[in-house]
Amino acid sequence: MSKYTPKSSELKKEFEEKPTILKGDYLDKEWWDIPVEFRDGNWCFPAKPEVVENLGFPNPRKWTATDSDWKLPVGWEKTISEGLKSRLKKYRSLKLFLDSCVRCGACADKCHFFLGTGDPKNMPVVRAELLRSVYRHDFPLVEKILTGFSGSRKLSAEIIKEWHMYFNQCTECRRCSVFCPFGIDTAEITMLARELLNLIGVNNNWILEPVSNCNRTGNHLGIEPHTFVQNIESLAEDIEDLTGVKVEPTFNRKGAEVLFITPSGDVFGDPGVYTMMGYLLLFHHIGLDYTISTYASEGGNFGMFTSNDMMKKLNAKMYHEAKRLGVKWILGGECGHMWRVVHQYMDTMNGPADFLEMPVSPITGTRFTNAASTKMVHIAEFTADLIYHKKLKLDxxxxxxxxxxxxxxxxxxxxxxxxxxxxxxxxxxxxxxxxxxxxxxxxxxxxxxxxxxxxxxxxxxxxxxxxxxxxxxxxxxxxxxxxxxxxxxxxxxxxxxxxxxxxxxxxxxxxxxxxxxxxxLVMQGEKKRTEDLRENPMAGFTKGDDDEE
Amino acid sequence: MKSAWGQLILKNREVILDRWIEKGAALFSEKMGRTTPIGERLSESLAIVLDGIEENSKSFMDAVNQISRLLAVQPLPPSKALSLFFELKTILHETVSKGYNRDALKQVDWDACHNRIEEIVLSAFDCYMTNREKIYQLKVEESQRQSFMLLRRVQA
Missing domain, CATH: 3.40.50 (Rossmann fold)
Known part of the structure; x- marks a missing residue:
């Protein structure tokens, strides 16, 4: 036995003294007895009716989380029950995650929302239990018979409110999953719970409006193609002012070697635009044959926070555009969830992308075999490879x-x-x-x-x-x-x-x-640099100094 | 500590601090553990406030601000959030009644102590309001950042 195994006396002490969801501070209450209270600052605005209509999603209406009546559609209980049933059949992972948790609590204090709020329903184990308790009421036969003993409960409007609150206090970050001995992916439980809520019109405008925008214009922010081009050209002018170097990105150019896709925040928001300027400088520095699409103008995928079908649709747009333009492969910018979608879901949703080629760096010759199926390379590994092969002049x-x-x-x-x-x-x-x-x-x-x-x-x-x-x-x-x-x-x-x-x-x-x-980056033909891309002074590069060695 | 009530705190520091942290943790909907990020920040800041309670030094005011910043984003009404500072009065009285030499503090000392704690509450109120206003300012700044290129075009 490992010398690190705790002694039984230590385990007993820990059990008696450490609070858990079943005793300690919550001794007098079952977790489901703790009421849900919506107040300013703890709920997101629901989707506008026109946004829901644009997407063809159910139950468009005006409502807020603080309303007592959420105007759920007639037969919503059946919709949720059948929705859960069909997803249990479709996603074996969901059934596995719902069945296998032993409530060990290893995940409990790993969640940033639990650490930051102290709310026991933000322990990932309990957050998942919000859905699991309803699942147990309706599905596994033994637990159905043992209703009341197995922690099961009948679906109610209050439970829907509870789901809405706590599945929107999970950022799907998966830190809890790292510590789960069974590898339960609580993020996927959140994803499925949000998908169920969307079936009855319980939603979040900050998610659905970007989805609707992306569905229509190709990016979350709803930037029309001409504005998308103008923004990037405006950033190119900034680069020229700062460095004296004229970068010349191309748009929707058929036959380019690489399609570059990044989150639309990089062409619209601060500080993302400075990252975009960095990309443009890099591509110019190495002479990359690339193009940017004004239709697949979004790397992010808020469909992931909505439903599997919507995630698939928004992801497919990038590949359709790559096919239309006839590029060899896709280079992806600095985005977060885009990469979870590409790395973990794309291949079985829309892949393999056989119409594209195995990504090969045209500068170093490195074959990105890790992207052999998705044909999409992360810019950090692309740039790391360039630096490793000494292809960049850096100061x-x-x-x-x-x-x-x-x-x-x-x-x-x-x-x-x-x-x-x-x-x-x-x-x-x-x-x-x-x-x-x-x-x-x-x-x-x-x-x-x-x-x-x-x-x-x-x-x-x-x-x-x-x-x-x-x-x-x-x-x-x-x-x-x-x-x-x-x-x-x-x-x-x-x-x-x-x-x-x-x-x-x-x-x-x-x-x-x-x-x-x-x-x-030390660019060929650049003028003396004294300011960074934000126009802040660089230390030791005052005007008049020669920064070129 | 120069004052008589300061000496009372100095001699009973551990007990007083422990009870004060306990009161702070109890403000949250579920009792917040001391090893959580909130618990740690709260414990550290309460200790600095207690140790420097007689004067408005920079570290003291930073700690008051730190506590107020934590409380300003909790689901608590301001009156309940800032009651944490008033709790110190109760804790000090209880400490005296539980064995400290009752004659050590005269009424004039208690008055001075109460006045100082009330001063601290007002300082904390200022910090709390500054942090609440900061939340609204952050919302504005975030909206501006999100629409950076739009605003730039409008301004041009």
Whole structure:
């Protein structure tokens, strides 16, 4: 027996003293007796009726979570019951996840929402139990007979409200799954629960409006093709002003070697646009034969937070466009959940993408065999490969005004297992880098608290509470190493972490990885650089100094 | 600690701090563990406040702000959130009644102690409101960042 196995006396002590969902602080109440209370700051606005109609989703209406009557459609109980039944049949993983949990509680204190709110229903085990208890009431025969003893309960309108609250206090980050001895993916339970809720019109506007936009215009923000082009051309002008280099991206160009797809936040929002400028500089630097589509103009996929069918449809758009343009392969930008969709679901939803070629870097000749089926390469590994083969001229001193740490985006880290490539790139383009504590990075990374479509302003208090564990880790490196820059490779992180930092750790700014690459690139024919891509002065590069060695 | 009531705190620091942290944890809907991120931040900040309670030093005010920042995003009415600072009065009185030399503190000392705690509550209220306003400011700034290119075009 392992010498690390605890003694029975230690286990007894832990059992008696450590609070659990079944005793301790919750001794007098069953978890389902704790009431659900919607109040300002803890619920997201429901989808506008026109958004629901545009998507052809059921039950468009005006309602809010604080209403006593949610205007659920006639026969909604049957819709949920049959919806669950059909999904149990379709997704064996769901049945496995519902049946196999032994409620050990290993996941309980791993969830950032539980750590930040202390609400027991935010323990992943209990959050899943919200659905599991209804499943047990209707499905496995033995448990159906043992109703009342097995923790089962009959579906009710109150349960729907409870689902809406707590399945929207899960960012599908999967940190809990890392610690689950059975590998239960609570994120998938959340995904399925949200899918069921959408069947009866219980929804979130910040998710469905981007889905509707993407369905119509090709990107979450609803940017029309001409505006999409104008925005990127405007960023190209900024690059020329700053560096003297004219980058010339092409759009919808048939026959290009590579189709580049990134989240639309990178062409519209701050600080994403600076990351976009970094991409454009990089592609110009290496002379990449690439094009950008104004139709597949979104890497993100909010369909993942809506339903499997919608996720599949929005993912398919990228591949249809790659086929139409006749490119060889797809290069994907810094996005989070896009990569979970591509890495874990694309192949069985829309793949294999046999009409594309095995991605090969035209600069280094490296074959990305890991993307042999999806034909889509993550830009961090593409750039890491370029640097490894010494194909980039870099001056990391140009980022000396930044003392960095790296936030592993949940879906990149746990969804596709990429940890080292972005760190390698970061350490080649800047001179100061410090890791946050071990249990807050890599596969144990803490979520920003705003993922999976919860990055909405009316949800700010919950987001600040859910993001506290991440902020605490940043605070640690700020105090210990004077870190002032949090680097990340996810568009939702770039949108939400500035807010989180401003609240909990003022003085820390948020950067995309390729923004720092763009700062460090020494471009052929460039003018003297004194400012970074944000037009902030670079340390030691005052006007009049010669920064060219 | 220079004052008589400060000496009372100094001599009973561990007990007083422990009870104060317990009161803080009890503010949350489910009792918050001390090893959680909230529990740790709260415990650290309450200790700094207690140790520097006689003066508004920078570290003291930072700690008051830290506590207020934690409380400003909790589902608590402001009156309940800031009652944590008033709890210190109760804890001090209970400490005296449980064995500390009753004659050590005169009425004038108690008055000074109460006045100081009330000052701290007002400071905490300022911080709490600043943090609440910051939440709204963050919403505005986030909306502006999300529409960065749109606003840029409008301004151009």
């Amino acid at each position: 990391p001193k140009r980022n000396d005004h930044l003392r960095t740490t790296f936030h592993d985006s949940c879906n990149i880290a746990r969804g596709m297992g990429m940890f080292d490539e972005p760190r390698y790139v970061l350490q080649q383009v800047c001179n100061t880098f410090h890791e946050m504590p071990d249990n807050t990075i890599r596969e144990q990374t803490f979520c920003c608290g705003s993922g999976s479509g919860l990055n909405t302003e009316e949800y700010m208090e919950i987001r600040m509470r859910g993001g506290l564990p991440r902020a605490n880790a940043v605070k640690h490196v700020k105090e210990k190493h004077q870190v002032n820059s949090l680097v990340t490779i996810c568009a939702i992180d770039r949108a939400s972490l500035p807010t989180l930092m401003n609240y909990w750790v003022p003085g820390v700014s948020v950067y995309g990885l390729h923004e720092l690459v763009g700062n460090a």
